[in-house]
Amino acid sequence: GENVEQHPSTLSVQEGDSAVIKCTYSDSASNYFPWYKQELGKRPQLIIDIRSNVGEKKDQRIAVTLNKTAKHFSLHITETQPEDSAVYFCAASGPWPSNTGKLIFGQGTTLQVKP
Amino acid sequence: NAGVTQTPKFRILKIGQSMTLQCAQDMNHNYMYWYRQDPGMGLKLIYYSVGAGITDKGEVPNGYNVSRSTTEDFPLRLELAAPSQTSVYFCASRTTSGTYEQYFGPGTRLTVT
Numbered sequence: 001g002e003n004v005e006q007h008p009s010t011l012s013v014q015e016g017d018s019a020v021i022k023c024t025y026s027d028s029a030s031n032y033f034p035w036y037k038q039e040l041g042k043r044p045q046l047i048i049d050i051r052s053n054v055g056e057k058k059d060q061r062i063a064v065t066l067n068k069t070a071k072h073f074s075l076h077i078t079e080t081q082p083e084d085s086a087v088y089f090c091a092a093s094g095p096w097p098s099n100t101g102k103l104i105f106g107q108g109t110t111l112q113v114k115p
Numbered sequence: 116n117a118g119v120t121q122t123p124k125f126r127i128l129k130i131g132q133s134m135t136l137q138c139a140q141d142m143n144h145n146y147m148y149w150y151r152q153d154p155g156m157g158l159k160l161i162y163y164s165v166g167a168g169i170t171d172k173g174e175v176p177n178g179y180n181v182s183r184s185t186t187e188d189f190p191l192r193l194e195l196a197a198p199s200q201t202s203v204y205f206c207a208s209r210t211t212s213g214t215y216e217q218y219f220g221p222g223t224r225l226t227v228t
Binding site: 004032107 | 146148150155156157158159160163165171173174186205215216217219220222225
């Protein structure tokens with residue numbers, strides 16, 4: 001089955017710097033890659049996603065890039081702010097039977113933005 | 116819209132007890148999912164459903180059961196609770212068309228002692 005590896009497990013940056021989190025996936029048939037942000041004690045919230053027919057997607061300070069050949073995708077956050085501090089999860093979803101939308105999650109990255 | 120709701124918010128169970136975690140959504144989503152999140156870890160899929168009357172196992176189904184009698188509700192049943200089931204449980208739902216986004220409920224924090 002699908003396996004998603006996420007690195008690094010923790011990341012500390014200064015406010016205003018950029019942060020990059022990387023994920024690799026094992027199933028070349030996977031076609032949907034969301035990123036979720038989870039604040040302490042809260043539910044995961046979708047911040048950006050990308051489908052396999054697109055190489056890059058941007059939303060203000062957040063961007064995601066996808067390399068299907070290498071089977072990896074990355075989250076880029078520019079001009080980081082203290083409120084970006086949270087745990088970030090990548091996930092992958094493939095065209096399993098009936099396109100059930102099952103998500104396989106990475107292990108998470110704890111991002112700390114220091115003022 | 117209330118979105119995805121879950122009850123209870125917190126629960127402490129003794130080993131061997133049983134309980135049902137409730138999940139409901141008012142968005143008319145066909146797809147629903149149950150995940151568990153252990154401390155400091157990612158989410159693992161327990162069970163999912165693609166519509167009323169249809170359920171299937173995810174990555175970690177052992178010790179759990181589900182049913183889906185209506186589009187709105189997707190309860191998760193724990194039989195013979197074990198300490199290894201101490202976790203935060205999230206329910207999520209998704210539409211079958213358009214966006215692929217899964218909408219998560221607020222979670223149920225379960226402790227088995």
